[in-house]
Amino acid sequence: MKIAVLPGDGIGTEIVAEAVRVLNVLELPLELEQAPVGGAAYAALGHPLPESTLKLAQAADAVLFGAVGDWKYDTLERSLRPEQAILGLRKHLGLFANFRPAICYPQLTHASSLKPELVAGLDILIIRELTGDIYFGQPRGRRTAVDGHFPGAEEAFDTMRYSRPEIERIAHVAFQAARQRGKKVTSVDKANVLETFQFWKDVVTEVHAQYPDVALEHMYVDNAAMQLVKAPKKFDVIVTGNMFGDILSDEASMLTGSIGMLPSASLNAKNQGLYEPSHGSAPDIAGQGIANPLATILSAAMMLRFSLQQPEAADRVENAVRAVLAAGYRTPDIWSEGTHKVGTREMGDAVVAAITGKTITKS
Ligand code: NAD
Numbered sequence: 001m002k003i004a005v006l007p008g009d010g011i012g013t014e015i016v017a018e019a020v021r022v023l024n025v026l027e028l029p030l031e032l033e034q035a036p037v038g039g040a041a042y043a044a045l046g047h048p049l050p051e052s053t054l055k056l057a058q059a060a061d062a063v064l065f066g067a068v069g070d071w072k073y074d075t076l077e078r079s080l081r082p083e084q085a086i087l088g089l090r091k092h093l094g095l096f097a098n099f100r101p102a103i104c105y106p107q108l109t110h111a112s113s114l115k116p117e118l119v120a121g122l123d124i125l126i127i128r129e130l131t132g133d134i135y136f137g138q139p140r141g142r143r144t145a146v147d148g149h150f151p152g153a154e155e156a157f158d159t160m161r162y163s164r165p166e167i168e169r170i171a172h173v174a175f176q177a178a179r180q181r182g183k184k185v186t187s188v189d190k191a192n193v194l195e196t197f198q199f200w201k202d203v204v205t206e207v208h209a210q211y212p213d214v215a216l217e218h219m220y221v222d223n224a225a226m227q228l229v230k231a232p233k234k235f236d237v238i239v240t241g242n243m244f245g246d247i248l249s250d251e252a253s254m255l256t257g258s259i260g261m262l263p264s265a266s267l268n269a270k271n272q273g274l275y276e277p278s279h280g281s282a283p284d285i286a287g288q289g290i291a292n293p294l295a296t297i298l299s300a301a302m303m304l305r306f307s308l309q310q311p312e313a314a315d316r317v318e319n320a321v322r323a324v325l326a327a328g329y330r331t332p333d334i335w336s337e338g339t340h341k342v343g344t345r346e347m348g349d350a351v352v353a354a355i356t357g358k359t360i361t362k363s
Pocket residue numbers: 011015066067068069070071083086259260276278279280281282283284285290291292293295333
């Protein structure tokens with residue numbers, strides 16, 4: 001099982017190092033190979049996604065990714081900015097399904113901006129279509145308006161579009177994921193206003209006929225945004241398009257309190273995947289050894305489950321994370337009075353100790 005390890009920039013190197021340590025103690029036949037990506041790759045090789053890194057990712061069963069981006073690269077032309085590496089990997093690997101679980105661990109309910117009773121036990125999965133929609137639809141651009149409210153004025157435009165196969169494959173992914181969980185899918189659309197999303201709704205309904213054991217509900221995106229903060233526990237799996245998914249998955253991530261706890265996976269049709277924390281490179285805390293590595297460690301667990309078919313190993317990692325939280329270990333982003341504040345490395349140590357069955361000692 002080959003894993004391309006791409007730590008990237010900022011805290012990426014610190015948190016990926018801990019996830020790699022966790023993978024190494026599982027005693028699985030894993031082959032890990034590291035390569036630069038993002039700003040680090042631009043600095044070393046002149047491109048955020050060098051050919052050698054892309055080749056490594058394409059040949060691997062899975063990619064473990066840290067984060068990319070640094071303010072010092074913000075003045076580079078767009079095609080050379082670190083963030084282009086993620087878009088390039090998504091495109092070249094055909095990663096069309098983005099999985100973003102939002103789980104609220106019992107010990108961290110205080111970190112949520114919602115009342116504890118609304119989020120305690122929260123476990124939802126947002127599946128976002130990642131390669132279509134208005135983000136990639138052509139044509140797009142700027143021009144002089146020939147009609148509309150201000151003919152003759154300068155205007156910009158994008159194109160929202162989804163083809164039947166694009167909707168069908170993401171719908172299958174959602175129904176299959178729901179089968180492993182609470183057996184309920186909420187398909188989020190804006191069918192009342194947008195042609196594209198009336199089509200989305202129709203196709204999802206058709207695919208649903210193949211999954212009689214899974215319940216399907218349709219919800220408009222504005223209502224979904226509201227329900228996520230009103231009664232988030234009523235959701236199980238949410239499936240939606242690229243733009244709505246972008247917004248709703250960030251909203252859902254905040255329900256859990258800390259972005260440092262949230263893993264993500266992006267999969268292609270062959271179950272090859274890119275696994276990364278939901279957060280960015282956090283340049284404000286990079287190099288201080290205080291970043292929370294748990295989102296990356298949990299991303300590695302998702303990798304074991306979805307791309308490497310090692311569900312037992314995935315369970316071991318996830319149970320170890322639960323155990324360290326129960327034992328009171330907290331990085332500063334999730335720390336509260338009465339718990340034990342640790343840095344990135346100590347948190348990694350604690351997870352490794354929990355996996356190997358050693359007593360978790362507070363240093
Ligand atoms: P960010 O997610 O990097 O940071 C937002 C806030 O959360 C910061 O205060 C940061 O310190 C904190 N934070 C993030 N991860 C944390 C962790 N593991 N532990 C503790 N605290 C954590 O978002 P940003 O500041 O908007 O962006 C910083 C850079 O990251 C930018 O260059 C941006 O483009 C890039 N970015 C990359 C990705 C990615 O690689 N997938 C995603 C988002 C942003």
